[in-house]
Amino acid sequence: MLDLKKLKKDPKSVVDNLKKRGFKLDLDKWEKLEALRKSLQSDTENMQAELNEISKEIGIHKKDGTDSSKLEKKAGEITLKIKSQSKDLSPILEDLDNFVSSIPNLIDEDVPEGKDEEDNLELRTSGNPRNFNFTPKDHLELGSQLGGIDMESGVKITGARFVVLNGDLARLQRSLINFMIDIHTKEHSYEEVYVPYVVNSESLFGTGQLPKFEEDLFKLQGKENFYLASTAEVPVTNLFRDKILDSKSLPAKFACHTPCFRSEAGSYGLDTKGIMRLHQFEKVELVQAVEDKDSDTALEELTGHAEEILKRLELPYRVVTLCSGDIGFSAAKTYDIEVWIPSQNKYREISSCSNFRDFQARRMKARWKNPSSNKTELLHTLNGSGLALSRTVLAIMENFQQKDGSIAIPEVLRDYFGSNKIPS
């Protein structure tokens, strides 16, 4: 949620900033609503103050046993007025609320301007795409040959964009989970957490998936406000909701493996082959809550943590800064890490690392006690994939494939996997 004080103080810069992401803030509407709210609210509050005063007096009269009927009559009139006024006020408050909670975060100064993913800015690359001395296959072909990727069963059991992995590939994914979590906990000092995969609407509001992006989520029947988590960001970041953290516990860093469920509405026809884009996939997520002054460095650090996994797996990748038109609703700045996919001859997203600054924290009242000012201040939250599992499996298959269709296992993973290749 935006800092409304900022909007009041300097509406133009807020409008300009939001414009960069292609969001048109209807300032007129807001100012009108706000003016209306102000006058109605201060009016009601004044009446309430008067009523409180009179009620107190009545109390004193009752205690003394003196007559208070005149006061009671007057108070009754005021009460009626307040009630009718509140009826006018509450829809305005609701409008304001909806209006404000649908405004995306402000983007950082150094976010490149642009329209869509074409305008994202490449920051660095790591590793070199391999030169194949044979024609490389795509992961689906490889997986089908190995009998490890079973799209048909996924469709039968559930439907399109669901998959069954068998044998070595299932084990490869599981070993990757352990590998990633171990590095993040042992070397990058994250604490491992296990969290619910079903989340309520408050949690989704907190991280910014609601109210605007309900169509991306799977909603559960029955329980009115339960959804399948689209990312561990939701349950893990909400660990900080309604909390005031001690400065000693900062930075708070959590690593978490969960499945992710996304309806992928609006992605019809995109990545229909194989396991690139699924309704259900596994992910190891990194989440941090830090002091405001630390979030810039924390983003660099967190991105580095995700990159480290790719480096060790010897997968070529690049890091891009998302441009103003491509960045997500809640983020102030985002680095996407893209892994090399030989069959597509390009880099594809495998991790997205974002600094949300105080945007999520304001929505979920995630605060910390600043000992120097002795005040409670909003935390800054960050998260990033470290990494998305199905795409890591895909990338290993394609980048490490051998001429005979077998797949070599990256050196660092062999102990976890228990062998040095997946035979054809």
Next chain:
RNA sequence: GGAGAGGUGGCUGAGUGGUUGAAAGCGCUCCCCUGCUAAGGGAGUAUAGGAUAAUCUCCUAUCGAGGGUUCGAAUCCCUCUCUCUCCGCCA
């Protein structure tokens, strides 16, 4: 799923209709006292919104959430939710 009990400030815990935003204690902050330590004394210590140029200030809201009764609700009524105890079921 059935039956009961309960949700009060950073924590513990009083408070069943009237100057209660809320006693007391703990914790924390500042000050005083003591040669040091131990101890003692005093003051302060929620969040959000608003008025104001701003602050000491003032107003409003908040005692799980939402409604209701009343001049007035932490306190009474209704709905929901969560926690605990017992029973049932169960990986």
